[in-house]
Amino acid sequence: MTAPFHKFRPSGLTLNAREFAPGSARVAVLGAGVMGPGIALVFAEHGFQIDLCEVRQPALDAGMTSLADALDLKVQAQVCDAAAARATLARVTPRIGIADGIAHADLIVEAVPEDRNIKRAVYTQVADAAPSHAVVWSNTSTLDVFSLAPPALAHRLLVAHWFAPPHILPLVEVVCQEPASDSLCDESVSLLRALGKAPVVLEKFVPGFVINRLLRALGRESFDMIESGVISIADLDVAVRTSLAPRMQILGVMQRYDYTGLHLSLRNLADPDIVDAPVNRSPALLQDRVDRGALGVASGSGFYDYGGRSALELQRERDLRLWQVMRALAEHATDPKPI
Numbered sequence: 001m002t003a004p005f006h007k008f009r010p011s012g013l014t015l016n017a018r019e020f021a022p023g024s025a026r027v028a029v030l031g032a033g034v035m036g037p038g039i040a041l042v043f044a045e046h047g048f049q050i051d052l053c054e055v056r057q058p059a060l061d062a063g064m065t066s067l068a069d070a071l072d073l074k075v076q077a078q079v080c081d082a083a084a085a086r087a088t089l090a091r092v093t094p095r096i097g098i099a100d101g102i103a104h105a106d107l108i109v110e111a112v113p114e115d116r117n118i119k120r121a122v123y124t125q126v127a128d129a130a131p132s133h134a135v136v137w138s139n140t141s142t143l144d145v146f147s148l149a150p151p152a153l154a155h156r157l158l159v160a161h162w163f164a165p166p167h168i169l170p171l172v173e174v175v176c177q178e179p180a181s182d183s184l185c186d187e188s189v190s191l192l193r194a195l196g197k198a199p200v201v202l203e204k205f206v207p208g209f210v211i212n213r214l215l216r217a218l219g220r221e222s223f224d225m226i227e228s229g230v231i232s233i234a235d236l237d238v239a240v241r242t243s244l245a246p247r248m249q250i251l252g253v254m255q256r257y258d259y260t261g262l263h264l265s266l267r268n269l270a271d272p273d274i275v276d277a278p279v280n281r282s283p284a285l286l287q288d289r290v291d292r293g294a295l296g297v298a299s300g301s302g303f304y305d306y307g308g309r310s311a312l313e314l315q316r317e318r319d320l321r322l323w324q325v326m327r328a329l330a331e332h333a334t335d336p337k338p339i
C-alpha cells in the first residue's frame, strides 16, 4: 500500500532542461550520515537509481543499515509494502568516495557535514568531475554555499534543505540565487513535489532559513521561562504538544492571526507588561548539560533521562509516531492550503 501523500509520481520532469525520469536519471547522494540515507530513500522509492557516497566505510555501512531500518519501519507503519521496500533498497548502490557516484550523475544531493572546508572541497571536485549538466542541491542548514562553490558550479547549485527525518517530513526549503536560473528553481520545485515533498521557495538567502530561525525564537523564550522558574521542562513540552502543535498543524503561524483577529493580535503585541526574553547565546540550561556530557538521545540523557534505551530504539519510536501523525494528516501535510 502507498501513503496518500506519496500519490505524486515523477513523470514529465526536467532538470537543467533535460528529461529527468526514473530509470534514466541518476542521483548521487553525498554523505550517509543523519540525512543522506533518508533523502536517498525518497528518490529510490520513486524509482530513481541512487549512488550513496561516503568517505568512511563504517559510516557507509551505518548509513545503509539506517536506510534499511527506515524501510522496515515504513512496512511496520503500513505506509509501504515489503516488496516495494525491497525494490527501493535494491536501487541504492553504496560507494566509497564520490568519484564514481558523481561521474554519471544528473543530480547530486550534497549532505556532507556542515563545514565550509568540506563543502568547498566537495563542490570543487564536483565542478571538475561531474557531467556539465549535473545539478547540485545542497542540504546545508545555515551556510551560504553560494559563496563556497567555484564559478563553474554556481549556475547549477541551489539549496534544498530537508528536515529530519527527511523520508517522513514533507518540508524542503529551497533557495535559488543568481546565476542559477528561475527555470532551474522551478524544475527543482516540481521534482520535489513529484517526490511527495512540500517545497517552499525563499526569496533570498538568510542564515538558518525559515524554520530553524523560528525554532531559535521558540527556544529563546523556552530557555528563559524554564531558567527563571516559570515552568518545568516537562510541563512546557506538554503545553506545546497540547496547544500550539496541533493548532499550528492546521493554521500555521500567520493564519492563526486571522482567527485571533488582527486587531487583538496588535493589541497583544503592544502590551507593555510582556517583555521579550533577551537573546542568550549560551543558556545555562543547555551549557550545564553539555558540560557534563548529557547531549540528548545520543548520550542517553539530555532534558530527559532515556533509561538506557538506545538512540536507535528512541529514533524508531519517534519515527513510528511520526508516521502515525503523517498518515492521519495525509493530504493536508503536502497540500497545506489555508482554510
Ligand SMILES: NC(=O)c1ccc[n+]([C@@H]2O[C@H](COP(=O)([O-])OP(=O)(O)OC[C@H]3O[C@@H](n4cnc5c(N)ncnc54)[C@H](O)[C@@H]3O)[C@@H](O)[C@H]2O)c1
Pocket (backbone or CB within 6 Å): 030, 031, 032, 033, 034, 035, 036, 053, 054, 055, 056, 059, 097, 098, 110, 111, 112, 113, 114, 115, 118, 122, 139, 140, 141, 142, 161, 162, 163, 164
Ligand atoms: N542532522 C540534521 O537534522 C540536519 C537537518 C537538515 C539539514 N542538515 C544538513 O545536512 C548536511 C548533512 O548533515 P548530517 O546531519 O547528515 O551530517 P552527518 O555528519 O551526520 O553526516 C555527514 C556524512 O558525510 C560524510 N562525508 C564527509 N565528507 C564527505 C565527502 N567528501 N563525501 C561524501 N561524504 C562525506 C561523513 O563521513 C558523514 O558520515 C549538513 O549540511 C547539515 O547541516 C542536517
